[in-house]
Amino acid sequence: MTPVCAPRHGEDFAAAGPLLRDRQPASHHCDRSYRQPRPATPGAAFFPGPRPANPLVTKLQCFHPLGPDEAAALDDLGGDPATMQPEQVLVHDGEAPASVCLILEGFAYRYKSTADGRRQILGYLIPGDLCEVELRGKGRFDHGVAALSGGKVARIPIAAWTGLRSQFPGIDRGCALASLSERSILREWLMNVGQRNALQRLAHFFCEISARLRAIGHVNPDGSVYFPVSQAALADTTGLTTVHVNRSLKQLRKDGMIHLRRQQLTILDRHRLAQLAEFDGDYLRLKRLAE
Amino acid sequence: MTPVCAPRHGEDFAAAGPLLRDRQPASHHCDRSYRQPRPATPGAAFFPGPRPANPLVTKLQCFHPLGPDEAAALDDLGGDPATMQPEQVLVHDGEAPASVCLILEGFAYRYKSTADGRRQILGYLIPGDLCEVELRGKGRFDHGVAALSGGKVARIPIAAWTGLRSQFPGIDRGCALASLSERSILREWLMNVGQRNALQRLAHFFCEISARLRAIGHVNPDGSVYFPVSQAALADTTGLTTVHVNRSLKQLRKDGMIHLRRQQLTILDRHRLAQLAEFDGDYLRLKRLAE
């Protein structure tokens, strides 16, 4: 836990562009937010090649095959993607948003906070992930959603989105399966935080997020993945403190399991890491897991 | 955690009736499982009055009003309710059951186990709760479900159940809302285990389960509720050990917050308990909360 009210230095989504915060006084700071993350080693291409226009297509196809018309419909969704900045709130706790929120680039996270500012991260949203309104109309969020890194989001009006889901059964089914996957992840996280020690919790999270990133093709040629998760966020994810996260990471590094530096995560020994964490990715329900 | 392979001394549901275990050698032990729990104090009526035939109706109405035809359809579901015995497995981890499982009496729970026998309880099923197959056909469980106490279950064939949901929109919506409630509970549990201390975790769980039981009318005249949850189960729910649960309960009792004895839980000071746990029942999404 980290005793700061989440989201730290949070900004309102609606007031994103012009609003400047004391913490980020520079005027074109937001550039950073949707720039491709810099390579881990100078010169190394960050992503294998040009990305498909709509990561949602890639993501849904991890769960259910889409027809060409369905993929086209999703591509047409577009709208104007907005940039998101680190710690910017996408959905407030208690809000009933009028739109569905699609992550195009970067990471976001769901969270809950305690009165004294402790924060629990409830899940991560990576490119292609949707932050849906639960059941038309009725959907008050019982948690918040915020950007973890800079990136891009698309806001899709609820009407348009439900229309799309009802019109294209493949999309609908893909989303339903993705939603089940999310619930399975929640259960696994509860297991993680409730029953495993610090080393295992971190190892499990690394296995999971790397599987998800691989599934949507977000792997660098050298096998590393973009991982903009600070140790403070790791702490709030695993129910530990930053200090203990730091020490546990040191251990994992010493044991040759991972390499984590400059927002680049490399899993050096997938087998041992999974064994330590008792990780079995079946619960993710991904059709095709890279490798 | 409790280092025993969950479900402890588990029995197969299919082989329920005749199967006897070394641990329970007596031949009519199963009597206990579907008997009404005995009164906390001799002579006290356990339930206010005769219960409605189908607790599912009561439960769904906590989320969405049902038409008379819909309630009638649920009543007709019936089938032959089977008795369940404590620790009997209702759905195995990894199973793809052919029926939906409705709890009629008693408590059940979802769980996951580690290799070394530690167990995390992922949620409780109380009368009226359904253990649905997730998405027709595809539904392999990534966790197990077992009876916590003795009770009764009804098995509803998937086809009949999906038919019912598609035929009656009120039922369908009620179930969808109930499912959202379950997910919200999962998130709240993650928060609980990740960010709160032992006292708070227990307090929060008591607040939650008592709210759910009140919502379906399972309250005794004296305000107590049937609570067949052993300290070992509480430990596996909260990610603590039985010893520490025991000490924390002692503290809660000393502070005059709860009374817990012989499977009867009374919340003596709801306000202070909720305050300690930072409990706000909104996430349960119950339309009418008793009181």
Next chain:
DNA sequence: CGAAGAGTTGAAGCTCGTCAATAATCGTGG
């Protein structure tokens, strides 16, 4: 370069876990 954030480290302490033994309770059979 300088400031701010993120990561790292040490020392001390507290919450919670482990081990182990005793007491209370429950269900069953005599």
Next chain:
DNA sequence: CCACGATTATTGACGAGCTTCAACTCTTCG
């Protein structure tokens, strides 16, 4: 109705994992 065996609850002593506090270093970015 009481006694017995098994499970569950309770307690003490001790130890470990994790937290807290606080300082320092490294990285990032204007």
